Amino acid sequence: MSGENGQAGGGGAGGDGAPPEQLALIRESVRRAKVPRAKPRTWRGAALAKELPVARVLVDKGVLHLDRYFDYAVPEELDEAAQPGVRVRVRFGAGGRTVREGRREGGSLIDGYLVERVAESDYAGPLAALAQVVSPEPVLDPELLGLARAVADRYAGSLADVLQLAVPPRHARAEARESGAPPAPPAPPAPPAPPEPGSWARYGRGEGFLRALAGGGAPRAVWTALPGPEWAEEIARAVAATLASGRGALVVVPSGRPAGRVDAALTALLGEGQHAVLTADAGQERRYREWLAVRRGAVRAVVGTRAAMFAPVRNLGLVVVWDDGDSGHSDDHAPFPHVREVLELRATRDRCAFLLGGWSCTVEAAQLVESGWAAPLVAERETVRATAPLVRTVGDQDLARDEAARAARLPTLAWQTLREGLRQGPVLIQVPRRGYVPRLACAQCRAPARCRRCAGPLEARDDGELRCVWCGTGETSWHCPECGGFRLRAQVVGARRTAEELGRAFPAVPVRTSGREHVLDTVPGTPALVVSTPGAEPVAEGGYAAALLLDGWAMLGRPDLRAGEEALRRWIGAAALVRPQSAGGTVVIVAEPTLRPVQALVRWDPAGHAVRELGERRELAFPPVFRMAAVAGPVGTVAEFLAGVELPGDAEVLGPVPVAAPGGAAPSAGSERALVRVPPGSGAGLAAALKMAQAARMARGAGPEVRIRIDPPDIG
Known part of the structure; x- marks a missing residue:
């Protein structure tokens, strides 16, 4: 053989x-x-x-x-x-x-x-x-097989695992077969006329981007969308322009709610039956039927959630990913591919256009622009200021002097904003979820406490010793490199629900909640208090009159490399639902005003924040500039496994260190993890080495399972 x-x-x-x-x-x-x-x-x-x-x-x-x-x-x-x-x-x-x-x-x-x-x-x-x-x-053509193989190699996984994500389970009725033979391929749908630019005219290169798509070109862009509900219609116009060139288009969003908005926008622009929707909410039969229509070429436009990144669109001309920083884009099943990376592979392999959009901007998106692989697609600053709400801040010093804040957890400015906003319409209150894990920071300037060896986050053990979460190095004489302080503090952990308190304070105003148990999609434009966790904010008819972003430290204090980036993305996602400043829209954020993410929100400059984060990560040898792999398993197995791996010569192993087991078990439960870091250019070699060693280990049946994850989303 x-x-x-x-x-x-x-x-x-x-x-x-x-x-x-x-x-x-x-x-x-x-x-x-x-x-x-x-x-x-x-x-x-x-x-x-x-x-x-x-x-x-x-x-x-x-x-x-x-x-x-x-x-x-x-x-x-x-x-x-x-x-x-x-x-x-x-x-x-x-x-x-x-x-x-x-x-x-x-x-x-x-x-x-x-x-x-x-x-x-x-x-x-x-x-x-x-x-x-x-x-x-x-159901498996050469194009899909080649893409699945490329994804498996990039993430050190198996081809069969990728195909389980790429090809939906079979449903016999959905195949609609006669006499045991599949139907003949249908004639491709007639291309629509190129759409008008619409709200794309608000962006400097927006009209040119649509013209390039309609002309059969393959532009690549990182799009910082303006606040407001127009983003779904703008995606629909980009899809229509691609269809006008006789090619197909694929749109991937993080969850069913944004998928529904793009679905409605495509239906309004193209009419019924011109696109397929691939989401888990549709049910197995309908989803498989829609997938078959795409594979057979009956429709050439697709909008869907994570698994749709593999949709077999004929003559693919455009791939779109919206809000790539959302955790919904990262698959929880081996080999853990990310939508953004898979669509980058598809854009390169199929020589098609690429559009990465969102109200915020990830560090990976900034890297695509810096490398020249994609061009920025942004609006002028005057346009941004005209469409964004007014953002005001309340810091710790303000809270300390504020009697209202000490009594009711809401500063005076927030109470004033609530009262004024309720005269005009609904008001959004964003409350962080419970359960955020605290990390240590400087008590004076709030800079995160990091290891001097690898820049990983520090944690305090039960005996009071400081130790790095990544490499396990102990720290006996820590001081803050920003301000020189020597005292540490634990960041704020979570926030309790405020719906009952607000209901008592405003008894005549309805209070609605949206969260993990019950997520609202929309709310009317009448006065109401809408209390929501991050990511579950419903869309208000006509936009919110105001928004309060409470307990900012709960998100900034997460023990995660992406804490600042993720906090800014959550804040902008809520603030983008508020009316523009010209219509009285106001956002109040309770967080230290001098912090970089807070300042980026005040200026409404997510791209600038991402560029600065990228430069800092380059200096500290962090992803995405450097590639990382997490190797986890029972105590003793990780070091043994890595000893048998022929790692690239420039690889650096951090750890292994004990980690909490799933479900919140203590580190002593017997699980450990090591991080392997390589500079740019060695990522493919790292993935290949780990995959080869894992295959040899599994063939020998040698001991407990060792889990490998390339580019882990959380390395804190």
């Missing part, structure tokens, strides 16, 4: 833990001995396919040492249905490895994908036969 192919069942080639060099010698010896390749003609007395009787199958087992294709014989009765891309079932496992005619068939039936048909197998022995073609509907 070849280096990419194995025999059916029983772990296949390499299942016995043989290293690649040994397998290469074996293959060369077989070739020189002129051992004839297998040309199966019968299987258990039944004839096999006359043409291309060997099927190469990717089995649905997401383990790295089986991340290759396996050869199976194609029975004559399955010849017509067993086409590349279809789902199949095969025998795989103990006993299925050396199945011969007349011998009892071994192994269990598992699912897989038929990748290709070939005339001969590189394996010299007898082949097991395909057990079943689950459906003649081809």
Whole structure:
């Protein structure tokens, strides 16, 4: 068998833990001995396919040492249905490895994908036969297979795991088959006329961006959207411009609520039936039916949530990701791909346009602009000031002098803003969720306390010792590099609900809550108090008259590299729902005014904040400038695993250190983690080395599981 192919069942080639060099010698010896390749003609007395009787199958087992294709014989009765891309079932496992005619068939039936048909197998022995073609509907084309392989390699994962994310589960009724054969591909829909620029005219390069899309171009842009509800319509116009060029478009948003807004905007602009919606809320049957319509070419525009990043859009001309900093864009299943990175891969592989948009701006987006891979798409400062609300701050010193703040947790300025806003319409109050983990900061200037060796966050142990969360180095003489202070303080943790207090203070005003248990989508434009957790803010008809952003330290104090960036994104996401300053819109934020994220909110300059963060991370060797991998497992296994990895020469290992187990268990529960950091240019080598070592470990069955995550979202 070849280096990419194995025999059916029983772990296949390499299942016995043989290293690649040994397998290469074996293959060369077989070739020189002129051992004839297998040309199966019968299987258990039944004839096999006359043409291309060997099927190469990717089995649905997401383990790295089986991340290759396996050869199976194609029975004559399955010849017509067993086409590349279809789902199949095969025998795989103990006993299925050396199945011969007349011998009892071994192994269990598992699912897989038929990748290709070939005339001969590189394996010299007898082949097991395909057990079943689950459906003649081809769901895996070469483009999707290539993308999935690229994603698996980037994240040190298996191809089967990626395809589980990329291809939705089959639903028989949704396939709408007749006589066991898939329908003929429909004629592509007629392209619409290019749209008018609309609100894109507010951006300096907005009209030119639409013209490039309509003309068949492939511009790449990082778009800092203006506050307000127009963003969904602007995305719809970009999609319509792409469709006008005869190409397809893909839009990925973080959750079902923004997907619904883009869906409504596309329907208003293009009409019914011109696009597909791929979200989990639609249900398995409808989602699979929509996915099939996209794969067959019946529609060429898609809007969806995370899994839609793999949607098989024909002749892809534009990929769009909205609010890439939202955690909903990072998959929680191995190999943990991120929507932004996958769509970057698609834009490069398909030579299509790329649009990364949001009210805020991530550090990764700023890096795309700095590297020249994408161009900025922003409005002039005069336009920003005209559309943004007025932002006012209340710091700690103001709270200390404010009797109202000490008594009711709301400063006088917030009470005044509430009263004035309620005369004009609804008022939004953003309250951080409970459960944020505190970190240490300078008691004088509030700068985060970081390790002098690796710049990781410091934590205080029960014995009072300071220790780095990343590399485990102890710190005995810490002082603040910003102000020289020596005292530390714990940041604010969480905030209690204020709905009841506000209800008592304003008994004639309705109070609505929106949070994890019950998330509101919209609220009327009448006076009301809307208390919401970050990310659950409903859209108010006509916009909010005012907004209060309470307990800013609860988000700024998170033990996370992205704490400032994430706090600014949450604040801007709420403030963008407020009316512009010219219409009386006001935002009050309770946080220290001198902090960088607070100042960025006051100036409404998320892109500038991201650029400064990027420069700081470059100096400190942080992601995304440097690439990182997290390796976690039981105590003792992580160091043992890393000792066997041929890491790039410029790799730096931080740790391992004890970490809290899932569910909040103490570090003593027996889990540890190490971070591996490499400079730019070595990320692919790091992923390949970790993947190879993990595959060898799994093939040997050596000990407890070691978990690998490339570019972990939380390294705090």
